[in-house]
Amino acid sequence: MTSDNNNSISEDSLTDNQSLSPWDFASDSSIIVPGDHRKQQKTRKLTPNLTRRSHKKSRGGCISCKGRKIKCNEEKPVCQSCSVKGLTCIYPTEQPTRKSSLPLLRRNPATAPSFPQAxxxxxxxxxxxxxxxxxxxxxxxxxxxxxxxxxxxxxxxxxxxxxxxxxxxxxxxxxxxxxxxxxxxxxxxxxxxxxxxxxxxxxxxxxxxxxxxxxxxxxxxxxxxxxxxxxxxxxxxxxxxxxxxxxxxxxxxxxxxxxQPDTHINFMASRLQHLPRVDPRLLEDAYIALEEIRPYLADDTHLDFHDALFDVIVSLQTSPASGYLRFIDLYGVWYELCNEAFGTFLDGNNLVSQLLLAYFVGIQLLMVPLATQESSNRADVSRVRVLYGIIEWAENIFERLETSDLEAHLTWPRTIVATAVAEINGEVLQLPPVLQLHWSSRDITPQTTILDPPWAEIAVS
Incomplete structure (x- = not known):
C-alpha cells in the first residue's frame, strides 16, 4: 500500500517504541477540605513589592495544610503547623487519583487487558x-x-x-x-x-x-x-x-x-421497497455464465453453493428486495456444512470452489448499493476505499485459475471487478455500473453513499 499524504497524523512520528502507561493519564485530584476548615482560612494580601515564596508540593501532607495551601512537614500524628495553630490534623487514608474514562487503560490488573508492562x-x-x-x-x-x-x-x-x-x-x-x-x-x-x-x-x-x-x-x-x-x-x-x-x-x-431471529428482517422491512435495482444486463450475463459452469460442479457442496448463487441472480431479476433476502440465505450454505466438507470447500487447490467464489465476490459487489440500507445512519462516502479488500480477493482467485481450464469462465466476475475499480477511481464507464456511484464533473468525490461491504446477518433461529 502507498502512503496517503492527507493523513491527519504524521505516521513518521509514531514509532514502535512509543507507549503510554495508564498512569500517564492520571493526576492528583483536588482535595476537598471540610467546611469547618475552610472557615479558619484567612485571606492574606501581599504588599505590591513582595511575592509569595514558592515551595515544593507536599504529596503526603495533612488535609488542613493542603486546604490552606501551605507546606506540611508531614509529622504524625500531628504536623508542626496544626500543632502551633491548634488545628485538628487529619491525613488522607489513601492518595486519591482521577479515574480515566479511557476503556483501554489497565485499571484492574486482574481483569483488564494485559498489554506488556501495563x-x-x-x-x-x-x-x-x-x-x-x-x-x-x-x-x-x-x-x-x-x-x-x-x-x-x-x-x-x-x-x-x-x-x-x-x-x-x-x-x-x-x-x-x-x-x-x-x-x-x-x-x-x-x-x-x-x-x-x-x-x-x-x-x-x-x-x-x-x-x-x-x-x-x-x-x-x-x-x-x-x-x-x-x-x-x-x-x-x-x-x-x-x-x-x-x-x-x-x-x-x-x-x-x-x-432475536427475526430482528434483521423486521429492521429491513420498511427499507426493502427502497432498494436500488441492479442493472438487468449484469444479471443476464451472470445467469448465462452460471449456467455454463454447471457441468464442472463435482460434489454436493458445489451444487448447493452454485444453486444459492443462481437463486440470488434470479431473485434480483424479480426485484431488489427478493434478491436481498436470497442473498442473506447464501451464507447458510457454509453454516450447514460438516467440518470435513467445509474444509474441502475452502481448500485452495479445489479449483471449482475457487471459481464459485469468484462469482460470489462478483455478487458481493453487486449487493453493495442494496446493503447501504442496513446502516444508512453511518453514511460516509470516504469509506468506498475499503472495498479494495474484496476486490483483491477476486484478483487472487483470477491469478490462481489463470493456468487452468476454468480460466475461460471468469469473464463475468472479471467484468464486475474491473467495473467496480473504475467506479472507485472515478473513470468513465463503458459498461453498466456495479457500485452505482455518481461522480461530479468537477471532482472525483462520490455523491452516493457507500458503506462497508455487505455481509448478511447470521441469525440462527
Whole structure:
C-alpha cells in the first residue's frame, strides 16, 4: 500500500517504541477540605513589592495544610503547623487519583487487558479510537449502541476481544489512509483467534462472555474483509458467527446484543421497497455464465453453493428486495456444512470452489448499493476505499485459475471487478455500473453513499 499524504497524523512520528502507561493519564485530584476548615482560612494580601515564596508540593501532607495551601512537614500524628495553630490534623487514608474514562487503560490488573508492562502503543490507541468512531461493525443490525458502549467494557475483562477490536481498527484504518498497518493487525488478530478458541471451549458463562465471543467473531469477520488474502478467514468467521449465535440461543445466555431471529428482517422491512435495482444486463450475463459452469460442479457442496448463487441472480431479476433476502440465505450454505466438507470447500487447490467464489465476490459487489440500507445512519462516502479488500480477493482467485481450464469462465466476475475499480477511481464507464456511484464533473468525490461491504446477518433461529 502507498502512503496517503492527507493523513491527519504524521505516521513518521509514531514509532514502535512509543507507549503510554495508564498512569500517564492520571493526576492528583483536588482535595476537598471540610467546611469547618475552610472557615479558619484567612485571606492574606501581599504588599505590591513582595511575592509569595514558592515551595515544593507536599504529596503526603495533612488535609488542613493542603486546604490552606501551605507546606506540611508531614509529622504524625500531628504536623508542626496544626500543632502551633491548634488545628485538628487529619491525613488522607489513601492518595486519591482521577479515574480515566479511557476503556483501554489497565485499571484492574486482574481483569483488564494485559498489554506488556501495563502499557499500550499510541497506534493501539489510534486503532481503538478508529473502531469506536468509524470501524465498528454495523451487524447485528440496530446494535450500534452495544458496539460503542457495552463491547468496550466487556473488552476490559476479555483480552481476546480487545485484540479483535484493535485488529479491526488497524485493518480498516489501513484501507482508508493507505498506510500499511497489516503487521499490527495480524498480530492482534492472532491473539484474538487464540483467545476466542479458548473461550469457545469453556462451558460456564457469566454475563458478558457470550457477547465477547460473538463480538469477536463479527469483528474478525469484518477485519478479514479488509485483508486482500482474507477470503478464507472471512468465510470461516462467518461460520463462527452462526455457530456462536446458535450456542447463545441453546444456552439461553443473557446478552447485550439483540439477537432475536427475526430482528434483521423486521429492521429491513420498511427499507426493502427502497432498494436500488441492479442493472438487468449484469444479471443476464451472470445467469448465462452460471449456467455454463454447471457441468464442472463435482460434489454436493458445489451444487448447493452454485444453486444459492443462481437463486440470488434470479431473485434480483424479480426485484431488489427478493434478491436481498436470497442473498442473506447464501451464507447458510457454509453454516450447514460438516467440518470435513467445509474444509474441502475452502481448500485452495479445489479449483471449482475457487471459481464459485469468484462469482460470489462478483455478487458481493453487486449487493453493495442494496446493503447501504442496513446502516444508512453511518453514511460516509470516504469509506468506498475499503472495498479494495474484496476486490483483491477476486484478483487472487483470477491469478490462481489463470493456468487452468476454468480460466475461460471468469469473464463475468472479471467484468464486475474491473467495473467496480473504475467506479472507485472515478473513470468513465463503458459498461453498466456495479457500485452505482455518481461522480461530479468537477471532482472525483462520490455523491452516493457507500458503506462497508455487505455481509448478511447470521441469525440462527
Amino acid at each position: 502499557t499500550f502503543s499510541i497506534l493501539d490507541m489510534r486503532f481503538f479510537h478508529h473502531f469506536l468512531t468509524i470501524a465498528y461493525p454495523h451487524l447485528p443490525v440496530d446494535n450500534d449502541q452495544v458496539w460503542v458502549h457495552d463491547i468496550p467494557q466487556f473488552a476490559e475483562q476479555h483480552e481476546y476481544l480487545m485484540h479483535a477490536i484493535l485488529s479491526l481498527g488497524a485493518s480498516h484504518l489501513s484501507r482508508l489512509t493507505g498506510v500499511d498497518y497489516r503487521k499490527e493487525s495480524l498480530v492482534h488478530r492472532g491473539h484474538a483467534i487464540a483467545g476466542l478458541n479458548h473461550a469457545l471451549s469453556q462451558t460456564a458463562r457469566t454475563y458478558g462472555e457470550s457477547d465477547a465471543m460473538l463480538a469477536s467473531c463479527y469483528a474478525l469477520t469484518f477485519q478479514a474483509s479488509y485483508m486482500g488474502d482474507g477470503l478464507s478467514d472471512f468465510i470461516t468467521m462467518i461460520r463462527g458467527c452462526a455457530l456462536t449465535t446458535e450456542k447463545i440461543h441453546q444456552e439461553q445466555a443473557l446478552t447485550a446484543f439483540n439477537l
